[in-house]
Amino acid sequence: MSQPEIEQRVGLGLPVVLAVGLHLVILILTLVSWPESEPEQTSNTIVNATLVSTETTTNQAQQAKASKARDAAEKANEQQSAKEKAAKEAELAAQQQKSAALEKASELKAQQQKAAEQEKAEAQAEAAEQLKAEQKAAAEAAAQAKADAARRAEEAKAIALDRKKAEAEKQAKEEALKKADAEKAAKAKAEQEKAKKEKAAEEARKKANADKAAKAKADAEAKKTDADKAAKAKAAAEKAEKDKAAKAAAEKAAKEKAAKEKAAEESRKKSAAESARKKALAEKAAQASAGSLDSLIDNESDAISGAKQAAQAANGFVDLVKKYVGQNWSRPSGTTPGKTVTLRVSLLPTGELVSAAVKKSSGDSVFDRSAIQAVQKAAPFTELQQLPSGARSKFRNFDLYFNPEDLGR
Amino acid sequence: MSIISLFVNASLVVQVVMVILLAASIASWVLIFQRGMALSRAKKAYTAFEKRFWSGVDLNHLYRELPSDEEATPGAAGVFRAGFREYSRLKPKSDDAQAVMDGVQRSMRVTLSREEERLNISLPFLATVSSVSPYVGLFGTVWGIMGSFQALGTAQQATLTTVAPWIAEALVATAMGLFAAIPAVIFYNRLASRADQLLGRYEDFAEELHSILHRNLHSRGSNDA
Secondary structure (H helix, E strand, O other), rough: OOOHHOOOOOOHHHHHHHHHHHHHHHHHHHHHHHHHHHHHOEEEEEEEOOOOOOOOOOOHHHHHHHHHHHHHHHHHHHHHHHHOOOOOOOOOOHHHHHHHHHHHHHHHHHHHHHHHHHHHHHHHHHHHHHOOOOOHHHHHHHHHHHHHHHHHHHHHHHHHHHHHHHHHHHHHHHHHHHHOOOOHHHHHHHHHHHHHHHHHHHHHHHHHHHHHHEEEEEEEHHHHHHOOOOOOOHHHHHHHHHHHHHHHHHHHHHHHHHHHHHHHHHHHHHHHHHHHHHHEEEEEEHHHHHHHHHHHHHHHHHHHEEEEEHOOOHHHHHHHHHHHHOOOOOOOOOOOOOOEEEEEEEOOOOOOEEEEEEOOOOOOHHHHHHHHHHHHHOOHHHHHOOOOOOHHOOOEEEEEEOOOOOHHH | OOHHHHHHHOOOHHHHHHHHHHHHHHHHHHHHHHHHHHHHHHHHHHHHHHHHHHHOOOOOHHHHHOOOOOOOOOOOHHHHHHHHHHHHHHHHHHOOOHHHHHHHHHHHHHHHHHHHHHHHHHHHHHHHHHHHHHHHHHHHHHHHHHHHHHHHHHHOOOOOOHHHHHHHHHHHHHHHHHHHHHHHHHHHHHHHHHHHHHHHHHHHHHHHHHHHHHHHHHHHHHHHO
16 A cells, blocks of 8 residues: 555656657657758759640640641632532532532522623613604513513503503503512502603603604693593594503503512622622632631641651750759749649740740649749740741740659659 | 757857757656656555545554655645544544644645645746746847858858858757747646646545544544533
């Protein structure tokens, strides 16, 4: 019972041993850990900054795009050749369709143009005939304009009465209007135009046959002013003939108007077709230009991928960039090993630095900044001027994979 | 650039400071171990004695088991021994129960005070180390930096490479001061709390013994009457 209580008195021997041992262990631990960290300082000047992007200046994604562009360029080239050959050798169905459609469109356009020219010529001829103001010529013009109009003119001639003629005119007008897209606005316009044409026809008559016109006018005026049925038979006949002629002329004019409207519609269609043609042409041109660009890109990428010389020069440049950046890099204190950062470096053709930005951060902003500062210090990569142009364009923008491997130890 | 090379290259004052701090650290750790062991053993002894005391043993028998040497019976056993000895001495001489209990209480209070002193021994040293060693280390650092700046004044080029080793050597003193101070602070608090806890238990035991002796005295007085 009393023994353990005596042992409560603890001597200083064991605690001293323990304390001294503890300090020795700590000191040994520090001495052991120091040699590990010494290489870290000696290798401070040897820094490896590896440049990833000799071939990845355009990156893999961009290379994929380039290959796609190549394919597109090939297709475009094929299309272009097919178009140029005018579908003589239709290799692809799509190309055949396109070329056939284009040819058809061109043919249609030509036909439309021809028809328009013919119509225009006819219209001019008709106008000339109208100027001559001969009823026969007008009748012929009317007959030429449309067979229906001729029939109507004949019917109108056959019908001696004004009312019938007026009805026929109305019918003709209605028919013409209906033919002319049956648009009310178009009808109103056509009526106005008819009135104008009647006036024009009367003037033409006056000019052409001054006597007849004067007589007709006088008769007409006399008839109109005096009475309805008081005119003489000759005068009436003449008047009737004149009226008929006038009506016929009016009908012709109406027909011509209709024809003009049709022609206008056709011209619209033509213009639409032309615009469509133009669009198609523009698309073709765009495709052609795109194809040319694609072909350029294709050629360039081919040159890039193919040219081993440029690659060798690029490797030399890569080594230089590595060396310069590594020399100008100073290790920030407290950085843990194993950190890597990817920088996006943009250069002028002269090799001067445009920008250096963090593309993929290491998570340590201090480390990222040190890498950017290293690139900025190493900045004028004047060796870029000595590279071939293809490789130089590659190194205008490249990714710098910054990996100080010596920190790993 | 090891700690030893830093120590060797430092100036004499800084070396002395570092030696003092190392000694303080070792001494504080010695005391930490010694006090820790002592407190754990005292707690173990108190637990054993309490178990024995409450096991129903006759107090006279228990008193006879204890060694007569006062220094050999620390802790609760010493409190019991002092109290019961005073009780057994005063009881036949005095009929006044109150006087007997006053004597017992005074005797136990003296023993408790002695136990408190014994439990808290050398803890003030830990407190001193914990509060002083940072200042001592700082003194060494300031002295070292003073020396480095004096050396810089004579140097031709004041680059970072010429200043850095001096400052590193100077800063080692502060590092050692903190190295000594931090464990001292931690273990001072811990050991002081453990000592207070144990002393509280002693006081509780003293109160219980006082009540037992008081009951015993009054029951005997009633029997005598």
